[in-house]
Amino acid sequence: MFGAYGHGAVPRIAGGTTSTSPAAITVENASHLVVQDLEVSGGYWQNVHVRSDDPNVVMSDLTFRGLVLDGNAWVPPFNQWVLGTGGLIVEPCTYGARITGVSIADVVSHNQHETGVQIGHSPMRPYDPASSGGGMNTPDCHMDVPAGGTFDHSGVTNVVLQNSSLHDNDASGAQIFYSSHVTLQHNTLFNNGSGAGANIANSSGMNGEGAWWANTDHVTAEYNNAYGNRAGRTNNDGSGLDPDVSTSQNLIQYNWLHDNENYGVSVIAGNSASVDTVIRYNVMSNNGTDYPNAPDVMVSNPYHTGGVQGLAVYNNTLTRAGGGQGIRLQSNFLGDAPVTVANNIVYRTTPGQLISTTTADAVVDHNDFFVASGAPTFAYAGVSYGSLSAYQQATGQDRHSAIADPQLAEPTYAGTAYPTRPAFVPAISSPVRALGSAVADNGGFDFYHARVRGTDVTTVGAVIAGRAF
Structure with missing residues (x-):
């Protein structure tokens, strides 16, 4: 020692x-x-x-x-x-x-x-x-890599x-x-x-x-x-x-990601593949402090080669006192690995484009969108839509999603400390408690480390188990 x-x-x-x-x-x-x-x-x-x-x-x-x-x-x-x-x-x-x-x-x-x-x-x-x-x-x-060597x-x-x-x-x-x-x-x-x-x-x-x-x-x-x-x-x-660049088997869960100048999480594929990233049970709040339209979850591939192969973004709570995007997918997606965005709450106090994708590779559903003052907009495969219904009809995405107040306690909590209950807990009457779909191998715990049992799996957002307020 x-x-x-x-x-x-x-x-x-x-x-x-x-x-x-x-x-x-x-x-x-x-x-x-x-x-x-x-x-x-x-x-x-x-x-x-x-x-x-x-x-x-x-x-x-x-x-x-x-x-x-x-x-x-x-x-x-x-x-x-x-x-x-x-x-x-x-x-x-x-x-x-x-x-x-x-x-x-x-x-x-x-x-x-x-x-x-x-x-x-x-x-x-x-x-x-x-x-x-x-x-x-x-x-x-x-470190020099010798001729014919790999790193x-x-x-x-x-x-x-x-x-x-x-x-x-x-x-x-x-x-x-x-x-x-x-x-x-x-x-x-x-x-x-x-x-x-x-x-x-x-x-x-x-x-x-x-x-x-x-x-x-x-x-x-x-x-x-x-x-x-x-x-x-x-x-x-x-x-x-x-x-x-060039990451595989990323598991990002139970994090409190807030008040960053740009994103809560950014998955950047670079000029090679980023493989199998799971983003779940995180609370992301008030990001985009210097770039107000920055999404909480950014998935990007800034080069002509490479891309993302396998992505799951589910049961996250994304809140902001203001507008700005919730989830932006602007990467190439490689192979047949699924790309899913499900069971998330995207909450804003002013209007914004809450979901944005540049490709048609993603399956997006069972999400709750809410703007306290105004209406959300959407973009899929590079086409913008002014309402949820127009977006659903044109793309078939978010067919089981809703625009509804999730009735969260302290939805724009702004403390620097890791939050405690009841922050971000949906009320017992919240519509998000029956909006979600079951996800296999979901980790078994929510943001507050409460065990997820039985019908809890149908709740949308990062806080899905335990007592409501």
């Missing part, structure tokens, strides 16, 4: 501030280690760098808990993007090296350049201080990041690359990213996310509270949670 022992003040470790002191703490090619109860600042690139340099040894059984990480020394130029910089960075630095069995708990990581916690390594070009932009790796951890998603495996507060970082609270079987749970992820309208006066123009992952398998994000995350100089991102 490396850390505090006995009673007294928590030890403080202050790393150097020049490139000759790359990290305040370095863990290299070591296993069966606990690092705990420390305050760490400085280190040029990282506060704590966990690195594997030996392809013949798998680092394993690593625990990091009770750490307060505050600001690495490197400050990026406005449009430089260097991965592997920030608070706690866990990554292989040599081709074929592996790390497995990592527990990160009760960590505070803030004021980092650029991320609070990074899991895995994304191979990019080596750091060049004269570069005017684009993605790079730190100079001491740049799979097993660089870091079997990771749990929980009960941590990752906030006010230049880019993401947490980011994950080329890793598999990672769980993010019960974390608070807020105020990450340099903010929309960032300019040269801002030390970083980075886009921000509560958590961002790419080139991964089996990432579960649950019971997280992500808010206030900001888009950067390109006005992109600014989401609570963002499964990005």
Whole structure:
């Protein structure tokens, strides 16, 4: 074990501030280690760098808990993007090296350049201080893939990041690359990213996310509270949670995603396939703080190649004091894997286009739409409709859906804390209690972790079990 022992003040470790002191703490090619109860600042690139340099040894059984990480020394130029910089960075630095069995708990990581916690390594070009932009790796951890080699998603495996507060970082609270079987749970992820309208006066123009992952398998994000995350100089991102390019088996459930500049969740396929994403039992409220028409759920494929293969968005509650879209599907959808949007509540106080798709691949039904003042509109396969009936008749979608007040308690709850009952609970007389359809393998619990039994499965929204108000 490396850390505090006995009673007294928590030890403080202050790393150097020049490139000759790359990290305040370095863990290299070591296993069966606990690092705990420390305050760490400085280190040029990282506060704590966990690195594997030996392809013949798998680092394993690593625990990091009770750490307060505050600001690495490197400050990026406005449009430089260097991965592997920030608070706690866990990554292989040599081709074929592996790390497995990592527990990160009760960590505070803030004021980092650029991320609070990074899991895995994304191979990019080596750091060049004269570069005017684009993605790079730190100079001491740049992995070259040999000719004929492949770079799979097993660089870091079997990771749990929980009960941590990752906030006010230049880019993401947490980011994950080329890793598999990672769980993010019960974390608070807020105020990450340099903010929309960032300019040269801002030390970083980075886009921000509560958590961002790419080139991964089996990432579960649950019971997280992500808010206030900001888009950067390109006005992109600014989401609570963002499964990005080449991800598979994403499970996003039971999260409180609110007051982000753009989206609650964004699934961005990139130029390859994003496979099998499930988004369920989340409450997303008052997102689009800087982009009022931004949807709570954005599914996009910004390139001509790639797309989404398999998507289920069900039993979410999406509320907003204002207008703006609820769910936008603007991706290519690949293969025959189902794309379903069902059993969701989309609640707005002013009119907006609550469902928008650019293709005819999605099956959309059993949703409740409500605008407190005015009427919702819809778009399917790129065609807009001014009423639910016109949309239903033209497309056959949302045939069993309704426009009805869901009678939610505190439908636009705006607290920063994870909500408690009765917020977002439908009244006993609410029409959403009989509007839904049963979903197989639905996880068994709702947003408040109440067990879903019997007729509860016909209730629409994220809160479907237990007592009504």
